[in-house]
Amino acid sequence: MTFDAIGIAGSALTVHRKWLDAVSDNLANMNNASSTDGEVFRARYIEAAEGNDGQGVYVKSTPLGDATGRIVYQPDHPLADADGNVKYPDIDLAEQMGTLIIAQRGYQANAQVVDRARETYLAALEIGKS
Secondary structure, three states: OHHHHHHHHHHHHHHHHHHHHHHHHHHHHOOOOEOOOOOOOOOEOOEEEEOOOOOOEEEEEOOEOOOOOEEEEOOOOOOOOOOOEEEEOOOOHHHHHHHHHHHHHHHHHHHHHHHHHHHHHHHHHHHHHO
């Protein structure tokens, strides 16, 4: 039972870490401008699924966000087109920050499960020594 808890929580730790990585990439690149005819950074998302054995989770896929971006009028920008427009990724800061908090709390909760299961296992070993 203890090893199951460690395995399940460990798989969730991996998913939450990858989720945190995706959110941090999105936040780091949300202000990257490109020309209106160029490609824009596409937000990364994490899709998790239940493990095949019914225990734990894994990253099923990492879908990308909208490729069209958002057009902003910035005539002084070096990448501006003839109309003065540049393209930015369509990433919402508030949404990403909310997602960051959720992923961080999930990571912390699963780390605590691993710690508690480890403590329980060590306590059981101590009982066995007596």
